[in-house]
Each structure stands twice: as C-alpha cells, then as structure tokens.
Amino acid sequence: MTEHEVGAAVRRARVAKGLSLRRLAAELGVSPATLSALETGRAPVTVARLQRIAELVGIPAAVLMSGDVAAPAPIVDGHERTDRDWRRFDDVGLGPVLAASVRLFVRQGFHATSMRELATEAGVSVAGIYHHYPSKQHILVALMDVTMTEIRWRLLDARADGGTPVESLALMVESLALFHAVRGDLAFIGASEMRGMSGDDLARVTALRDEVQHLLDEQAALAFPGVEVRTACRAIATMCTALPSWFRVDGPLTPAQVAAEYARLAIRMLDDRAPDPSR
Incomplete structure (x- = not known):
C-alpha cells in the first residue's frame, strides 16, 4: 500500500467514526497540519501511530493498512458526529x-x-x-479484529455509563447482547470460524475474547462482593454469544428489547447467588 492509500483509509475511517481532524490530532498528540499531511499521503505513518489511530477509530490497523475501508455515510444536517453511543450501530466501515x-x-x-x-x-x-490480503486467513483475521474491537469499546463505554457497580454490569451485558443481536453476522463468524486461524493470530484473537470475559468477571465481582461469579459470568457470556443462532431482527422482539431482558436475567442470576444478609 502507498502512503496516499493508507492516508485516505485513515481519513475515511476518521470521518465514519465522527471524529474531526482537530479532535483526532489532539488524541494523537500531533498538530492538525501533521494529521492532514498524513491523510493526504504527504507524511509517512509509523506503525505505532497507525496502531493508535486504529484504536481511536475502532478499525483494526490491518484493515487501515489494506485500504479496505468503506466511505463514510453522508454527514447529517451539515455536521460531523463527534459523540459515540454504544447503543447505536452505524456502518462498521467494512470495505x-x-x-x-x-x-x-x-x-x-x-x-x-x-x-x-x-x-x-x-x-x-x-x-x-x-x-x-495475502491469504484467506488474513481476511478472517481482519473480520475477527473488527468484531473484537467493536465488542470491546462498546463494553467499556457501557461500563462507564453505569452509576453503580450493578448498573455498570447490567449495561455491559446489555451491550454484549445488543452487539450479538444487531451484528449477528460478524458475531456468528467470530463464534464459528476460530478454527480457520492458527499461530500468533489465533493466540491474539483468543486473548481478546478472554479479555471480554475477564471484564465481565471483574465487574460482577465488584457488583456482588463475596459471590463466586465465574460460573455465572460464563453462562451470561454464552447466552449472549448464542443470540445469532436464534434471534431474528424481523421477529417479535427488537434487539433493544432482547438485550434489556438479557441484562435483567444476568443481574437476577447473580443476585440469587448473593448471601442473604438476614441470616
């Protein structure tokens, strides 16, 4: 890929994420002029900086390097979107x-x-x-990266929205269920095609999946101190990842409804395991 092609992919990803040039430059610790030069191919991009950009725009560095980033959706009412809502699902930016x-x-x-x-x-x-993409596995790895990046930032943003440890946990489960209901195609591939990877790629994606489980475990332990949460949290994660096997967007429940119900079920499951303070 040429520097111009990589820069153009960075710009498409930035605009699709709703980040202004000035905002992304500030996050990177560079001037807007420097970022503009990068996006137009007039300045090289280092591996470390590309990795940081990938984190900020929510698109894997491998996808940015390939240039396979879709053009952003049209700007609404003449304004770029600068917020990020874990309950909103826009074009994920697949080329x-x-x-x-x-x-x-x-x-x-x-x-x-x-x-x-x-x-x-x-x-x-x-x-x-x-x-x-040098091989079909590289395509699969890119899709896995997109999936795990989406799941992770939504999970963390949902956690931050909670006012109490229990509320944060409920929102995290809601975000995980919502992703698997709305992005059922990506979630299905993530759950069923791990066997298509090997070596370092498999180890890295497995670690990303483990991190999601650990985030749930940690929050559940904060929400329900003294409760053994490991088994319940694995059951909660499994019921979320199984959503693509049965949920249909044209069915009787909306994604928001099923995600909210899953959150209620998760809290109820853990609350039932909490010791009765009256005993």
Whole structure:
C-alpha cells in the first residue's frame, strides 16, 4: 500500500467514526497540519501511530493498512458526529472485500469459500484481493479484529455509563447482547470460524475474547462482593454469544428489547447467588 492509500483509509475511517481532524490530532498528540499531511499521503505513518489511530477509530490497523475501508455515510444536517453511543450501530466501515467475505462466510462457511468466489461477490479481481490480503486467513483475521474491537469499546463505554457497580454490569451485558443481536453476522463468524486461524493470530484473537470475559468477571465481582461469579459470568457470556443462532431482527422482539431482558436475567442470576444478609 502507498502512503496516499493508507492516508485516505485513515481519513475515511476518521470521518465514519465522527471524529474531526482537530479532535483526532489532539488524541494523537500531533498538530492538525501533521494529521492532514498524513491523510493526504504527504507524511509517512509509523506503525505505532497507525496502531493508535486504529484504536481511536475502532478499525483494526490491518484493515487501515489494506485500504479496505468503506466511505463514510453522508454527514447529517451539515455536521460531523463527534459523540459515540454504544447503543447505536452505524456502518462498521467494512470495505467491499470484507463485506463480501461476511456474506459468504455466513452463507457457506470459511473453509468452503474460495478466493475466486470472494472476488466475484466483491466485484473485484482475485489479484485485487491478494493485493490487500495475502491469504484467506488474513481476511478472517481482519473480520475477527473488527468484531473484537467493536465488542470491546462498546463494553467499556457501557461500563462507564453505569452509576453503580450493578448498573455498570447490567449495561455491559446489555451491550454484549445488543452487539450479538444487531451484528449477528460478524458475531456468528467470530463464534464459528476460530478454527480457520492458527499461530500468533489465533493466540491474539483468543486473548481478546478472554479479555471480554475477564471484564465481565471483574465487574460482577465488584457488583456482588463475596459471590463466586465465574460460573455465572460464563453462562451470561454464552447466552449472549448464542443470540445469532436464534434471534431474528424481523421477529417479535427488537434487539433493544432482547438485550434489556438479557441484562435483567444476568443481574437476577447473580443476585440469587448473593448471601442473604438476614441470616
């Protein structure tokens, strides 16, 4: 990828996330002029800085490096969005190759999908895919990174919204369930295609998944001191990750309704395990 292509991908990701040039520059600790030069390909981007940008825009560095970042949605009422709402689901920023991969991996599985089929579905050449992704596993890893990045920032923002430890835990469960209800395609791939990865990629994605479980465990321990939360929290996480197997957006419940109900069930499950102070 050229510096111009990487810079253009950074700009698309920034605008899609609703960050102004000045805001992202401040977060990076650089001047707006420096960031502008990076986005226009007039200045190189270091690996460390690209990793930091990836964290701030919520798109994996590998995707930014590939340039496979979709153009942002139109600006509403002439204003860029500068807030971030874990209950809101905008375009996740997948480019044509990753979007096509999601459709095919859900429809027929990772191993049964060929690069030629991906190229046809994405409307690009096979060589065009290999230009961005050296192998099919690189595509799967990019999708896993997108999935875990989305889950993690939503979980952390939901936790921060809580006024008490119990409320924070309930909001975290709600955010996890909401993601699996709304982004069922990405969640399904994340749950069913781990076997398609190996080596360092598998270890890294596994660690990211473990971190989500640890965040739930830690918050549950704060919310219900003295309660053994490990088993209950694994049951809670499992019921959230199983949502794509049965939930349908055109069914009787909305994603918001099922997520709120899951949060209530989770708190009830842990509360029932708490010791009775009257005894």
